[in-house]
Amino acid sequence: MSGSKDSDGGWKKFLWNSEKKEFLGRTGCSWFKILVFYLIFYGCLAGIFVGTIQAMLLTLSKDKPTYQDRVAPPGLSHTPRSDKSEIAFKKTDPSTYSKHVESMKEFLKPYNDSLQINENFEDCGEAPSTYRDRPAESGKDDRKKSCKFLRRWLQECSGINDENFGFSEGNPCVIIKLNRIVNFRPKPPSNDTLPAELQGKVEPNTIPIHCKPKREDDHKSIGDIKYFGLSQGFPLQYYPYYGKQLHSHYLQPLVAVQFFNVTMHKEIRIECKAFGENIKYSEKDRYQGRFDIKLTVS
Known part of the structure; x- marks a missing residue:
């Protein structure tokens, strides 16, 4: 079983390295930075999406359809x-x-x-x-x-x-x-x-x-x-x-x-x-x- 990570505890050390205080190869500070980055990234995407929808709604009237050029004749x-x-x-x-x-x-x-x-x-x-x-x-x-x-x-x-x-x-x-x-x-x-x-x-x-x-x-x-x-x-x-x-x-x-x-x-x-x-x-x-x-x- 030479070369197996389980033989020398390699997998366990990868999951949690007690010497370097690393989880899955990263320190707590590194994980925190990644989490903050993705929160900001996806927050910006959500903001752009919501802003786009709101801008579109401002062009629509609640009283009548804005576009009726493709409405079929009445039934x-x-x-x-x-x-x-x-x-x-x-x-x-x-x-x-x-x-x-x-x-x-x-x-x-x-x-x-x-x-x-x-x-x-x-x-x-x-x-x-x-x-x-x-x-x-x-x-x-x-x-x-x-x-x-x-x-x-x-x-x-x-x-x-x-x-x-x-x-x-x-x-x-x-x-x-x-x-x-x-x-x-x-x-x-x-x-x-x-x-x-x-x-x-x-x-x-x-x-x-x-x-x-x-x-x-x-x-x-x-x-x-x-x-x-x-x-x-x-x-x-x-x-x-x-x-x-x-x-x-x-x-x-x-x-x-x-x-x-x-x-x-x-x-x-x-x-x-x-x-x-x-x-x-x-x-x-x-x-x-x-x-x-x-x-x-x-």
Whole structure:
């Protein structure tokens, strides 16, 4: 075992040399200097990192995004939501549609008239009008007022007169909203970009919504499609949205769609689209500016 450090206690002496008072080959003073060096070194690195983050935060606003150049167009979403966007129910069996009814009631709670009577809301009219800018006023709270959107404007799909939203009659309602994007101003479409069913019929200052069967052979499987709200779309006076900090009581405008005379026991695929100059569609995101639902009534 010649050459082995264990044979002459070399390893033990390396760990602790009692003659020179060294631990792992260094004296206490040497270890102290190394410890102080690395404390200062990593402390400086941490300080630079924290300082950089703080400097970056100073360039950001808590009220609105600093950069929005890569924000996708808004999504179009609907209530009730379900797995795989399937709305299937039996109109004579409330247990098959009760979850849809409850989700719609919960969604519409903020739109009750009684919650829109304080100073956070203002009457913006019951007809579509242009954008409603709310610039900051010096010496005043920067928080913005919100336009009222009353639940009763959804008429047959408000849940006020028919608490089952048409499900018990086999004429279900779907409530549609355009998802929020801070400072986004949806631009109305030109007439030639609209489907034939909407051309010449869209009110000014409106982002129209249109729903139809997606498959050609389903067009005879559904009767009337009626729209409820301030118009057949989203009025511009509800835009822009200023974000949660400034616009904490904001209510999105809604459009309710009700489907009548649906062919029983048949799955019908329906596509709903929002139309606007700056509302685009994507094959990768099926909710960008549109959505599909599969409707089955039995």
